[in-house]
Amino acid sequence: MKKKKIIDSExxxxxxxxxxxxxxxxxxxxxxxxxxxxxxxxxxxITYELEMNLIIHSEGGKLKAFIDTEEIxxxxxxxxxxxxxxxxxxxxxxxxxxDDIRELGFGAGMGLNNVKRFSNDIExxxxxxxxTKLKAIITIEK
Amino acid sequence: MxxxxxxxxxxxxCEGCTNCVKNCPTKAIRVHRGKATIKExxxxxxxxxxxxxxxxxxxxxxxxxxKLKNYDYNIALLAPSFYGxxxxxxxxxxxxKAVYKLGFxxxxxxxxxxxxxxxxxxxxxxxxxxxxxxxxCPVIVRLISLLYPELLDNIVPFNSPVDxxxxxxxxxxxxxxxxNYSIFFITPCPAKVTAIKNPLGRENSNLTGAIAVExxxxxxxxxxxxxxxxxxxxxxxxxxxxxxxWGQSGGENDILNNEGVIETLSVSGIHNIKKLLDELTRGNLxxxxxxxxxACPTGCVGGIFNVSNPFQAKYNIKSxxxxxxxxxxxxxxxxxxxxxxxxxxxxxxxxxxxFIKAMDKLxxxxxxxxxxxxxxxxxxxxxDCETFAExxxxxxxxxxxxxxxxxxxxxxxxxxxxxxxHELPPVMNDKENNNE
Numbered sequence: 115m116k117k118k119k120i121i122d123s124e125x126x127x128x129x130x131x132x133x134x135x136x137x138x139x140x141x142x143x144x145x146x147x148x149x150x151x152x153x154x155x156x157x158x159x160i161t162y163e164l165e166m167n168l169i170i171h172s173e174g175g176k177l178k179a180f181i182d183t184e185e186i187x188x189x190x191x192x193x194x195x196x197x198x199x200x201x202x203x204x205x206x207x208x209x210x211x212x213d214d215i216r217e218l219g220f221g222a223g224m225g226l227n228n229v230k231r232f233s234n235d236i237e238x239x240x241x242x243x244x245x246t247k248l249k250a251i252i253t254i255e256k
Numbered sequence: 257m258x259x260x261x262x263x264x265x266x267x268x269x270c271e272g273c274t275n276c277v278k279n280c281p282t283k284a285i286r287v288h289r290g291k292a293t294i295k296e297x298x299x300x301x302x303x304x305x306x307x308x309x310x311x312x313x314x315x316x317x318x319x320x321x322x323k324l325k326n327y328d329y330n331i332a333l334l335a336p337s338f339y340g341x342x343x344x345x346x347x348x349x350x351x352x353k354a355v356y357k358l359g360f361x362x363x364x365x366x367x368x369x370x371x372x373x374x375x376x377x378x379x380x381x382x383x384x385x386x387x388x389x390x391x392x393c394p395v396i397v398r399l400i401s402l403l404y405p406e407l408l409d410n411i412v413p414f415n416s417p418v419d420x421x422x423x424x425x426x427x428x429x430x431x432x433x434x435x436n437y438s439i440f441f442i443t444p445c446p447a448k449v450t451a452i453k454n455p456l457g458r459e460n461s462n463l464t465g466a467i468a469v470e471x472x473x474x475x476x477x478x479x480x481x482x483x484x485x486x487x488x489x490x491x492x493x494x495x496x497x498x499x500x501x502w503g504q505s506g507g508e509n510d511i512l513n514n515e516g517v518i519e520t521l522s523v524s525g526i527h528n529i530k531k532l533l534d535e536l537t538r539g540n541l542x543x544x545x546x547x548x549x550x551a552c553p554t555g556c557v558g559g560i561f562n563v564s565n566p567f568q569a570k571y572n573i574k575s576x577x578x579x580x581x582x583x584x585x586x587x588x589x590x591x592x593x594x595x596x597x598x599x600x601x602x603x604x605x606x607x608x609x610x611f612i613k614a615m616d617k618l619x620x621x622x623x624x625x626x627x628x629x630x631x632x633x634x635x636x637x638x639x640d641c642e643t644f645a646e647x648x649x650x651x652x653x654x655x656x657x658x659x660x661x662x663x664x665x666x667x668x669x670x671x672x673x674x675x676x677x678h679e680l681p682p683v684m685n686d687k688e689n690n691n692e
Contacts, residue, residue, distance in 0.1 A: 115612070118615060118619075120618070134534065134535075134538060134540070137538050138534060138538075141537065142605075143618065145605040145606070146605055146606065146607045146614065146617075146618055146621075147606075147607070147611060147614045147615060147618060148606040148607075148608070148609065148611060148614055151405045151406040151408070151601065152406070154406050155406040155407075155537060158406070158537050158538050158539070159537075159538060159539040161538075162538035162539065162540060163539075181615075183611050183612075228539065
């Protein structure tokens with residue numbers, strides 16, 4: 115079975131008011147498809163972190179979700195500063211968030227660490243000053 | 257009459273407006289043929305529809321005092337919020353004595369068990385990591401099992417105070433001497449009635465039934481006014497003031513805070529709570545160990561069967577319990593906190609048991625949503641376009657139930673009709689063309 119795209123959303127820079135909408139929408143779709151609770155929970159957390167990353171760090175981008183009976187794939191694709199040191203970016207507590215972002219309660223440096231922790235696999239591709247493309251794979255428990 | 261629920265509809269009073277439909281937190285109501293219907297599998301007995309209906313077409317069923325006659329021995333359990341109903345400086349002893357006079361042989365405070373749960377919760381939180389949710393409000397437990405099953409493991413695995421107290425009292429009854437006895441809960445809300453008929457996390461309830469506060473309140477006031485209550489002997493020795501503070505939102509956490517557990521948050525009002533649970537699912541609540549979530553605004557004092565204004569009742573309880581800091585001495589081993597079984601997911605959202613079929617339906621659903629106006633006008637009888645589309649995909653509604661779709665279909669039909677009138681049978685002459 116070919117993977118079906120169930121989410122294709124444009125995320126705007128600093129659009130905090132919409133933060134969480136994609137994650138909620140995806141949760142509701144997965145619920146309709148009968149995906150188990152554990153995988154819904156971790157997909158929600160991953161999607162929310164990626165969504166907020168686009169809002170906080172990028173110049174805007176796209177969030178997509180694909181699914182088949184085996185796995186869920188979340189793809190985040192943005193234009194923006196990119197990630198200089200990908201290994202460090204996944205360390206807990208590492209953050210490049212500016213003070214104004216931290217004042218809003220974000221930027222604690224747990225985002226990408228959480229994405230990694232809750233995914234079965236991730237792939238990152240980035241060019242500093244240009245883009246970041248991240249793919250999180252969630253294997254569905256049967 | 258429903259086996260499962262206590263919130264019901266009086267059909268003759270329903271005018272077919274969609275106020276309740278739009279305000280229902282689980283989208284459990286539809287209007288069909290001018291009358292509201294409540295979907296049994298989605299209703300969580302929160303009573304929001306009773307609060308919303310201006311025609312008083314929604315009501316909730318409870319037992320009458322008459323029922324006491326069926327038993328040789330009757331026991332009443334009082335909710336903490338019950339004491340908020342009395343506006344003078346309340347005296348729990350006097351109020352309890354008045355309840356005896358209604359025909360009860362024993363009267364007990366659920367607040368007893370509430371204090372025990374507070375102690376138990378403190379122990380539980382010190383042994384388990386993570387964010388936990390109080391199990392005391394049955395509406396919240398049902399909301400989670402329906403819409404947030406991914407959070408079921410976050411609910412503390414304890415019986416609610418009412419069930420715990422019913423077990424405790426039932427255990428004390430000397431069954432050799434008394435066999436035909438009852439335990440009635442004087443209830444502030446319909447959800448507690450449902451929890452007796454259709455318990456969550458346990459096989460059955462030890463409660464015989466529930467009597468709404470509003471049914472006994474005037475009688476209690478009369479008894480207090482006109483009777484000398486000195487000779488009534490209470491079975492319960494102490495007044496659990498700390499437990500009584502559970503009756504208003506924040507009370508449960510106040511106790512935990514006094515005990516040194518400070519990473520707590522209290523939220524009341526079901527729509528607020530849904531937003532909070534969304535955040536919890538996303539992993540976006542930081543630092544909080546314990547959530548006291550109560551569906552009614554202001555807490556149990558806001559239950560629809562209560563008589564006093566909920567804000568006044570909140571004040572009454574707060575002002576009368578503020579100076580009290582001591583637990584009643586009791587042995588936690590007297591209680592059976594543990595649930596009989598895991599709370600199950602209600603799981604009503606799935607489009608199909610088969611993933612491939614569910615995927616097909618989802619695709620149809622998305623296309624249908626695209627073709628709808630997105631105004632969420634509820635004229636179709638569903639709360640919003642998305643829910644309506646789901647009903648159509650599940651075969652529960654017709655696409656033309658949408659007034660905008662219907663209008664477009666009629667328009668298209670009219671266009672077709674007018675085109676057809678210009679089509680002529682081959683044997684006739686087209687006059688206009690001949691004249692040229």
